Amino acid sequence: MSASSGARRGIFTEDLLDRCISCGFCLPACPTYGLTGVETSSPRGRINLMRAIETGALAEDDPTVSEEASFCLGCRACEPVCPAGVEYGALLEEWRDRVWTGRRRPLRLRALLWAVNRRARVRLMGLPRRHARGDGGGGGEGASLMLGCFERALYPQVSRAAKRLAPELRAPASQGCCGALHAHNGELERGRALASELGDRLPGTIVTTSGGCAAHLASVLGRERVKELSQWLAERDGDAPAVSGEPSRRPRIGLQDSCHLRNGLGVIEEPRALIARLGEYVELPSAAACCGAAGTYALLRPEDSARVLERHLDEIVAADLDAIVVVNPGCYRQLEQGVKRRGLRTRVVHIAELAADAL
Amino acid sequence: MATTTHTAMDLRAALERVVGATHVRDDAGTLLTYATDATPLERGRPDVVVFPATTGEVAGVLRVADERGVPVVPRGSGTNLSAGTVPQLGGIVLVLTRMNRLKEISAGDLVAVCEPGVRTIELARAAAAEGMLFPPDPGSHTTATIGGNVAECSGGLRALKYGVTRDYVLGVEAVLPTGEVIRSGGRLVKDVAGYDLRRLLCGSEGTLAVMTELTLRLMPAPEATGTGMAYFGDLADAARAVSRVLASGVLPVTLEFLDRVCIDAVEGYANIGLDRSAGALLIFGQDGDRASIDRDMRRMAEACEAEGATQVRIAASEAEAADVLQARRAVLPALSRLEPLTILEDATVPRSRIAEMVERIQEIARRHGLTIGTFGHAGDGNLHPTIVLDPADAAAMEQAHAAVDEIFAEAIAMDGSITGEHGVGLVKLRHLEAQLGAEHLALLRRIKAAFDPNGILNPGKLGS
Numbered sequence: 001m002s003a004s005s006g007a008r009r010g011i012f013t014e015d016l017l018d019r020c021i022s023c024g025f026c027l028p029a030c031p032t033y034g035l036t037g038v039e040t041s042s043p044r045g046r047i048n049l050m051r052a053i054e055t056g057a058l059a060e061d062d063p064t065v066s067e068e069a070s071f072c073l074g075c076r077a078c079e080p081v082c083p084a085g086v087e088y089g090a091l092l093e094e095w096r097d098r099v100w101t102g103r104r105r106p107l108r109l110r111a112l113l114w115a116v117n118r119r120a121r122v123r124l125m126g127l128p129r130r131h132a133r134g135d136g137g138g139g140g141e142g143a144s145l146m147l148g149c150f151e152r153a154l155y156p157q158v159s160r161a162a163k164r165l166a167p168e169l170r171a172p173a174s175q176g177c178c179g180a181l182h183a184h185n186g187e188l189e190r191g192r193a194l195a196s197e198l199g200d201r202l203p204g205t206i207v208t209t210s211g212g213c214a215a216h217l218a219s220v221l222g223r224e225r226v227k228e229l230s231q232w233l234a235e236r237d238g239d240a241p242a243v244s245g246e247p248s249r250r251p252r253i254g255l256q257d258s259c260h261l262r263n264g265l266g267v268i269e270e271p272r273a274l275i276a277r278l279g280e281y282v283e284l285p286s287a288a289a290c291c292g293a294a295g296t297y298a299l300l301r302p303e304d305s306a307r308v309l310e311r312h313l314d315e316i317v318a319a320d321l322d323a324i325v326v327v328n329p330g331c332y333r334q335l336e337q338g339v340k341r342r343g344l345r346t347r348v349v350h351i352a353e354l355a356a357d358a359l
Numbered sequence: 360m361a362t363t364t365h366t367a368m369d370l371r372a373a374l375e376r377v378v379g380a381t382h383v384r385d386d387a388g389t390l391l392t393y394a395t396d397a398t399p400l401e402r403g404r405p406d407v408v409v410f411p412a413t414t415g416e417v418a419g420v421l422r423v424a425d426e427r428g429v430p431v432v433p434r435g436s437g438t439n440l441s442a443g444t445v446p447q448l449g450g451i452v453l454v455l456t457r458m459n460r461l462k463e464i465s466a467g468d469l470v471a472v473c474e475p476g477v478r479t480i481e482l483a484r485a486a487a488a489e490g491m492l493f494p495p496d497p498g499s500h501t502t503a504t505i506g507g508n509v510a511e512c513s514g515g516l517r518a519l520k521y522g523v524t525r526d527y528v529l530g531v532e533a534v535l536p537t538g539e540v541i542r543s544g545g546r547l548v549k550d551v552a553g554y555d556l557r558r559l560l561c562g563s564e565g566t567l568a569v570m571t572e573l574t575l576r577l578m579p580a581p582e583a584t585g586t587g588m589a590y591f592g593d594l595a596d597a598a599r600a601v602s603r604v605l606a607s608g609v610l611p612v613t614l615e616f617l618d619r620v621c622i623d624a625v626e627g628y629a630n631i632g633l634d635r636s637a638g639a640l641l642i643f644g645q646d647g648d649r650a651s652i653d654r655d656m657r658r659m660a661e662a663c664e665a666e667g668a669t670q671v672r673i674a675a676s677e678a679e680a681a682d683v684l685q686a687r688r689a690v691l692p693a694l695s696r697l698e699p700l701t702i703l704e705d706a707t708v709p710r711s712r713i714a715e716m717v718e719r720i721q722e723i724a725r726r727h728g729l730t731i732g733t734f735g736h737a738g739d740g741n742l743h744p745t746i747v748l749d750p751a752d753a754a755a756m757e758q759a760h761a762a763v764d765e766i767f768a769e770a771i772a773m774d775g776s777i778t779g780e781h782g783v784g785l786v787k788l789r790h791l792e793a794q795l796g797a798e799h800l801a802l803l804r805r806i807k808a809a810f811d812p813n814g815i816l817n818p819g820k821l822g823s
Contacts, residue, residue: 021397021399021695025502027436039389039392039437039454040393044437048394048395063388064386064388064389083695
């Protein structure tokens with residue numbers, strides 16, 4: 001175990017890095033290992049690279065190290081299959097925190113992070129669009145709806161749909177960004193600080209329509225305070241669901257899991273159960289695998305991102321879906337673009353919109 | 360230095376001509392990630408990593424290496440637990456995962472034909488889809504390749520009833536280190552033309568030839584599976600129950616045990632309601648048709664009760680069966696979380712001596728001040744004594760090495776083996792002579808030399 005030999009440089013938390021027993025059970029779960037078949041592009045291989053930069057056996061700006069820090073989708077599909085409980089997502093955040101500093105950070109990324117780094121800018125992004133607003137009518141108590149940063153600008157209809165499903169949710173416009181983008185892209189401290197600020201601004205339960213934000217917020221604020229929308233609706237409604245589809249019309253609907261919602265928070269059944277009430281739920285073979293959006297990945301590595309998406313599109317075609325449901329804005333954009341590129345008849349829809357349409 | 364660089368350049372260029380530039384990697388990061396397999400602590404440093412796609416390319420790579428006297432270490436997914444795929448003398452790591460075509464599943468001949476890079480679970484699933492069973496199921500079967508499993512003669516949980524990988528290899532195509540392609544066996548159950556080279560290659564740990572196609576025997580799939588569990592006050596009672604089960608005319612598909620240390624670790628980690636006061640847990644199972652499963656499960660439960668089991672449970676549903684099996688599956692993760700380093704061994708003894716062996720292991724653990732959990736395959740005597748410790752603790756590391764040596768010596772003294780299924784690899788090579796004797800080792804070396812006159816294939820391991 002290289003991590004134990006020689007001095008440590010303190011890039012990684014010792015316990016996190018030591019936990020990997022190198023069994024290799026993560027290899028078949030990893031989308032980038034699936035693309036290349038090269039160990040270096042697998043979670044075990046990347047952990048060996050991390051151990052090497054931790055001990056100084058490799059330089060942290062070694063070309064292979066830099067490439068792999070960037071090539072990894074950060075989907076965390078390796079975590080549920082890991083018998084030793086390695087927190088790969090946390091290790092990746094520490095890795096990027098180290099190697100993506102200053103001028104070594106990709107240019108497009110710097111622009112993106114700048115845009116969402118201040119509350120006022122986030123608010124400004126949402127200004128021209130009509131995202132959900134309002135105090136929920138319940139005074140200061142109760143749950144709040146997180147509007148997201150890019151989601152409020154790109155998909156304002158999602159928060160409006162959520163608000164129709166749950167009018168009691170408060171949705172203040174000046175809530176800022178949750179910091180997931182920062183944490184996943186080399187600004188771990190800033191990412192945590194933004195999550196804490198958002199937690200202060202939205203007291204009580206925070207309901208989100210973005211799986212990626214949910215997992216990051218939960219890692220900072222605790223799992224109890226953060227709920228993904230379908231999860232929260234299931235808890236609110238219990239055995240008396242507020243929405244159900246028409247029995248006469250059962251469209252074929254698939255789901256694209258949000259990686260961090262599934263692998264980070266273990267929210268798997270709730271979105272499926274909701275969809276199954278609204279149509280004929282079809283489990284795609286790769287529903288649980290990353291679609292290639294992976295936060296900023298689709299912008300930073302568009303070609304690799306498109307390669308990862310291919311089999312998902314193949315499966316949508318093979319299943320002849322009427323709709324493919326997403327639970328995260330990045331996946332929304334990724335699938336919309338893919339479906340458009342191929343000219344498919346399948347509609348891409350957020351779970352909030354699908355459910356609100358059935359009201 | 361200049362000569363070395365010249366040679367390295369020449370080697371790379373020659374390999375590129377065989378497999379194409381994109382399938383030859385020699386950057387520092389890639390070399391580092393192919394320096395190890397799943398064995399803790401052991402690492403080498405390859406000079407180059409090559410990914411061939413065809414038998415012809417494998418032959419080309421081997422000819423390049425043989426001409427230059429460069430070591431070649433064949434490798435699949437790298438789940439080896441005896442450092443068998445660690446390139447400790449450098450040279451070429453030959454990765455066979457691109458050769459992953461499943462060529463045929465034949466219900467008529469009950470065979471599968473595939474390339475070595477197919478993952479074992481993919482083969483098992485493809486067979487299951489056609490109503491057939493590929494029985495060998497080593498713990499790593501989701502990741503490991505069938506080529507690696509054949510090269511290591513992997514075992515698994517079903518060995519007592521179904522045997523090990525060797526029992527399913529009907530035919531192989533292999534490339535000799537000097538570049539010639541041979542075939543041994545094929546689709547026939549009966550075939551005695553020539554020495555049984557396919558069996559010799561099975562378990563040869565990549566030291567004799569590189570297998571490029573495998574013809575594997577399949578079985579008709581059983582209708583269903585039953586699972587149960589029994590607690591015992593101590594392991595000796597569990598061991599007597601195992602003997603009683605086998606004497607009762609039942610050949611179970613599953614017969615696994617956990618010792619006290621493992622039960623405690625699993626419950627501490629997974630919280631699944633195990634009885635921490637128990638001295639041993641026995642998990643038993645049978646497959647087949649419904650009626651015979653019911654009969655065999657009843658007989659096994661009775662045998663456990665007759666030997667003083669404190670509690671016996673037969674799973675009534677699939678979900679309950681999954682709960683029971685979870686206890687077994689959680690052992691390694693649970694133990695591995697106790698300390699940063701996990702040393703997993705696979706000493707094997709005749710099954711009548713399991714209790715004695717586990718007692719000896721516990722005594723060794725006490726004497727060296729170590730935590731050793733022992734679990735494993737009660738039906739075939741294959742034990743997994745697992746030492747957990749902090750590798751930064753130099754004194755503990757020394758104790759651990761001494762404990763492993765003593766465990767091997769005990770196994771050999773009981774007519775057992777230093778390795779039931781993980782292979783000799785690098786880590787057990789120095790113990791091999793104690794088990795086999797000097798004359799036997801000398802014969803292994805002559806066999807190795809007949810296949811590999813220049814000693815390029817996985818050198819420094821079996822047969823070197």
